[in-house]
Amino acid sequence: MSGGSEEVTEKGQIRQANETLILTAAERVFASAGFGGATMAAIAEASGLPKANLHYYFGSKQELYRIVLARTLEDWLVPTHGITPEADPKEAIENYIRAKMALSAQRPHASKVFANELLHGAPVVKTLLATELREMVLAKAAVIEGWIRDGRMAPVDPVHLFFTIWAATQTYADFDVQVCAVLGRPELTAPDHARATEHAVSLLLRGCGLLI
Known part of the structure; x- marks a missing residue:
């Protein structure tokens, strides 16, 4: 046996x-x-x-493409699990930002595939965006609204906070060519990613009133 x-x-x-x-x-x-x-x-x-x-x-190629997209979205959603009513806002949001930055550094191709799908109107993942992603964002936005009501962070638009985090983190994968050109690099290095991560964390947490 x-x-x-x-x-x-x-x-x-x-x-x-x-x-x-x-x-x-x-x-x-x-x-x-x-x-x-x-x-x-x-x-x-x-x-x-x-x-x-x-x-x-x-x-088939179609099935493989669909799974790549679904897997990417799922991996992006996992770090939001720490955003709960009882969590510390600074720690939860910082952990989410760091996780998203790490994914951009470790799996930039996945981010580019997803971005290209969206640029073409999201024909494959539109349903996922309107259901799974939307439900997650609204649920976590409700948590952030609770933190704001309790005076635990500055008043921000919770839904647009997610958009801002996505833009700030995924740009290092989706537009790495632009970032590398400005930095004068053939490719982004580990120190580049570390510097970018600290910048994103500091900027976003300050905007949420979570850093003095």
């Missing part, structure tokens, strides 16, 4: 590892070529796996 269980576990780990390789490669290819220019062959080459593996795990 135990041998069979170990085999199932090992197969599950292999599947998860391969899916992660494919999704990471897909983010890069979709970011550079767009959905129309991307091919399953190019994604397979970028992942280092046979093309047959891609079709086995994801079926």
Whole structure:
């Protein structure tokens, strides 16, 4: 019994590892070529796996693209879990900003794929934006409104605070070419990201009245 269980576990780990390789490669290819220019062959080459593996795990380019977008949105929403009525506003908002900045640094291609989808009218994720994302923002905005009523932070527009955080953090992924050009860098370095993170945290927290 135990041998069979170990085999199932090992197969599950292999599947998860391969899916992660494919999704990471897909983010890069979709970011550079767009959905129309991307091919399953190019994604397979970028992942280092046979093309047959891609079709086995994801079926089609359309399905893979949809999952890349959904995964990106889900990963962006996870850091909002710390925004709760009982949380410290400064700590919760700061943690959210830092998490979003880290995602821009670690997975810039995912952000670019999502941005390109939005620039084309969000044909694939429009329903997710109008449901899952909207529900999250409204729920967390209600928490922030409670903090404001209790005098725990400055009065700001909670919904537009999220827009501002997204703009301030995702720009280092979506428009890194512009940032690099102004900074005189071929690419953003770890110190660049660290400096940008501290700037975003300080600026946004001050705007929320959470830093003196």
